Amino acid sequence: MRLFRPFIPSLAMLLMASSGASAQGVLIDKSEVRFISKQLGVNVEGRFRKWKANVDFRPRDLRHSKADFEIDVGSIDLASEESETEVRRPRWFDAMKFPIATFRSTAVKDLGGDRYQVDGRLTLKGTVRDVAIPIEMKKDAAGNSVAAGEFTIKRLDFNIGDGQWSDPTVVADEVVVRMRMVLPRAG
């Protein structure tokens, strides 16, 4: 499940080595994919326990930067085992038929300062939508780059939670996804 890409200095990175901190791979144990949904107006927090990332962040070469994710939707962590079992069912994620949600970046844009925007395609329960994830890059105490970003999706766009669960006053349509990726220090 865990994907630690060996550090392979690319030609571009050798050229850029002195001018910018590039980062590859993701320190999975320090990173997280969380989400906040609203039930009856109350924030409910969850996360995915299993996911893979292929991130290559090059601040000086955004055209060759990328961020791809594969999320095991069955690994969802919710309030209780009962709700986890429920949301794996066909009317929610249908985890048997669509076990993996993917995000593939199509472009990384510089928003100035430490801010960037990652555009990409999110495939969830067989539905594809374009999403834009604004992120902020920071350094943690160990010198790793930390990319923090959040974006909002509408669950009903992906037919997640239908039938008696389609009422957005019970479970809100909007779900905020928060990602925190810790990228190892380059070199």
Place this chain on the structure above:
Amino acid sequence: MTQLHYTGTAKTLHWTAAVLIVCGFSLGLFMTRLEISPDKLRLYALHKWIGITVFLITVARVAWRATHPAPPPLPSMPDWQKRASRAAHWFLLALMVIIPISGWIYSSATGVSVVYLGVIPLPDLVGKDRESAKALLILHKTLNYTLAAVVTVHVAAALKHHFVDHDGVMARMLPGR
């Protein structure tokens, strides 16, 4: 025999809390047995609101009691009964404060915030964590069964005063005077 009554405020708070505790306790037993559904979520929300209300009422009762002393125990009562009733009353009040807080912490540990009456968001007391949630649920249940046991003794003692001893102790908490 005439006995000093509790104040009207103390009576109102006592009986409101009593009704809410019976409702909240029964609802807790009922809702946890339901299959997950939107109605189940609504009942959980209601259960939490009842609990927070009991907490608030209890704080108000303690504050009221600090400024309006309870009627003194009957001089004719044996000492052990005076001590036991005093201990039971404070234990009940303590449980009525601790149990809602244990439920609130449990809810936080499951990652579900509490929004009182759907309007007032309460802060999460702990972070989401499955293992602590399981332990806190056991704590919440244990405290509730303890409360049920003490309430049973409390009610039995009151009824004994009323129907066996005819000493007016229970009447002090009944409406009218």
